Amino acid sequence: MLMKYITNIILILVFIISGFSVEAQDVFIVKTKYLANADTSIIYYPKQKQTFFEQKTPIVIMLHGYGGDYKQWSKITDLQSYANKYNCIIVCPDGGKESWYFDSPQKRESKFESFFIKDYLPYLKHNLSIDTNGIFITGLSMGGHGAMFLFLRHPELFASAGSTSGVLDLNASGLKHSSLSNYLGEYDTNKERFNEYSAINLLENIKFDDKPIIFDCGNKDHLYKANKAFKEKCDSLYIKAFYFSFPGRHNRTYWKESIHWHFEFFNRIYLR
Numbered sequence: 001m002l003m004k005y006i007t008n009i010i011l012i013l014v015f016i017i018s019g020f021s022v023e024a025q026d027v028f029i030v031k032t033k034y035l036a037n038a039d040t041s042i043i044y045y046p047k048q049k050q051t052f053f054e055q056k057t058p059i060v061i062m063l064h065g066y067g068g069d070y071k072q073w074s075k076i077t078d079l080q081s082y083a084n085k086y087n088c089i090i091v092c093p094d095g096g097k098e099s100w101y102f103d104s105p106q107k108r109e110s111k112f113e114s115f116f117i118k119d120y121l122p123y124l125k126h127n128l129s130i131d132t133n134g135i136f137i138t139g140l141s142m143g144g145h146g147a148m149f150l151f152l153r154h155p156e157l158f159a160s161a162g163s164t165s166g167v168l169d170l171n172a173s174g175l176k177h178s179s180l181s182n183y184l185g186e187y188d189t190n191k192e193r194f195n196e197y198s199a200i201n202l203l204e205n206i207k208f209d210d211k212p213i214i215f216d217c218g219n220k221d222h223l224y225k226a227n228k229a230f231k232e233k234c235d236s237l238y239i240k241a242f243y244f245s246f247p248g249r250h251n252r253t254y255w256k257e258s259i260h261w262h263f264e265f266f267n268r269i270y271l272r
Helices: 002-018 072-076 079-086 112-127 140-155 179-184 191-196 200-205 224-236 252-271
Strands: 025-031 038-043 055-062 088-091 132-138 162-163 213-216 241-244
Touching: 002 191, 025 112, 038 079, 055 140, 055 252, 072 088, 072 132, 072 252, 079 112, 079 252, 088 112, 112 132, 112 140, 132 140, 132 252, 140 162, 140 200, 140 213, 162 200, 200 224, 213 224, 224 241, 224 252
Parallel strands: 055 088, 055 132, 132 162, 162 213, 213 241
Antiparallel strands: 025 038, 038 088
């Protein structure tokens, strides 16, 4: 308890100091029993904030893709500029190289959903001045799946969710016979489980909800058809879904352009 208290005090002091600088960013670590290792996150705090305790602030949680880590988004775009422009906190947790952001029935040490709900969100709420009505989540590729999966499983915790080039149907992934099979079981004998963990089959959870979502995919992306199917399912359920696509592939060039619209979308929802 003493070490946890000291850690929290140090983190708070770092944020107070960094709150006066233009480049208000830091790294923090959350220990958990649900993952093999403690989770590392990078955080960006808006320069408009003068003190750590002034007012409640919206937060955007950004999940990285397969093979990436908590630094992936910061290598794609200028996250500090987004934090400053939209006056929001941005955090990028580490989902591991291939956690897929769910509780794996195959690996006891890979329970990301439990970690996120039981440890990570409570940690953010306790240590940051967050407006709990302004919690947004988005991600790319594997992280797009993760963002939609966590949102659709726990819609009451978020204001909205986004996905760019997301694996919204795990059956469409080129990794279903490798990485996903390692975490869900062999694809050929566990197709029901793949369906159960796919975001497209969780849309019923927000059928009567008023929370809008945003997602997109490049027209030359191998996941393009799966994303179009996700939009069709949203339409059939009368879900408020904003979908867009423009020329692009499954790469950083596309994500650097697409993520801008997610921040615009989230900002409009928050201001509304």
